[in-house]
Amino acid sequence: MPELTTAKSVLLTDLALCVNHYRLFTPGIYVCLHVPVQLDHRSRIVPGLVAMVNHGRLKQCEPVDNGFEGPPNFVLDVFDSEEMAEYESRRGEFERAGVTEYVAVFDGDPLTFHWNRHDGQAFVEAAPDHRGILKSLALPGLWFPVQSLAGRNWWSILSTIEYGVSRKGHHEFMETIWHKAGRPPGDGAIPFEEG
Template sequence: MSTVIEPRRARSARRPLPMLQSGDRLKQPEFHRRYLEMPAGQKFELVEGRVFMPSPVSGPHGIFDNLLGALLVFYRSQTPGTQDMGNGTIILDQVNEEQPDQCLWILPAFGGQTRLKNRKYVMGAPEWVGEIAYSSVAIDLYEKQTAYERNGVHEYLVYCVPDRTFHVFDFKAKSQITPDARGILRSRAMPGLWIDTAAFRSNKAARALKTLQAGLDSQEHAEFVARLASAKKRRKTSGGRSIDRR
């Protein structure tokens, strides 16, 4: 008796995901899946459930973004237990996956509130977030501000390039932080992070770094570093972990 062997059916090709379009309404998991399929170099953000495609980065935006990033790198280098990041993905909740211009957080081992998913993406709210707003003022000072506050960001700085103004929100105290008599913004979430507003507006990096160094030499910064060290010691004793592999 002969045996007829049916040919194995070819596995159907995976249907391509729809392309992301500005204005789409999506949940974060679906947004993330589609984002991974987009051509390299395209940037999208999911803010309060809506997809945004930022405008091309202007020269002034890039200049001030670099300056702010340089200040954060220097701050982090003198503040064990903190980490900075520029233009990286943060997953806040089911309707928010942003890529802020700059952010700074306390590492989980030192008592911070973020964690890493699959050793790649920051999940949870960084303690400090900064945005340089050129064409994105309407988003940065409305939808993003709402999302950051609701999800536990402690402090949010927006520098509006067109009118050269700073907006700094202390969400924990539900108040704004204004420059002192010398024009220096003193962070509450990250003690010692002092931003010389005049130097920043004029793109005078050396002066801005000098002011930041004064903040790093301050008593408030020394006490902050000591608190972070104590938090790490307590967490190590309790065996805390910070990696989420889901």
């Protein structure tokens, strides 16, 4: 990852606060900053933030001494507006490797962002629900109200995450982590919808 300016470092710290708040309600995931990820034999990238499932059938990568091997479930980067080429390059690498969700936040007033979700073939831009909330598929219960993100209203995001982790999608997600073989037989299909 390119060296961070002070403004981008502050933005990444604020976003990490939100994702880490989610992690506190979600035992069994790792959230790390500036950790190298060996996506495959040819691609090694250092994202701003990585969140990965550490147990269960949704685990996609392995922690190693110097970062992670394999595609993480969730990656977040921060950029300046003139770094579109860097974003597109990284997006392509994460898409090819099968990262479930890749979020790129561009520093500005207001903040702008691209929430990319892998559909099994390629990334598609995730859309907010009818209330203006983006709901992670990679990390169910991680909810970001679009207007709050654009306006840097971290308190609103934190309270929305607290609501998201109380919903059924987060509970189903946790069952894939708590049960060694995933969710017990007869409890319904996985993957589940975001939420």
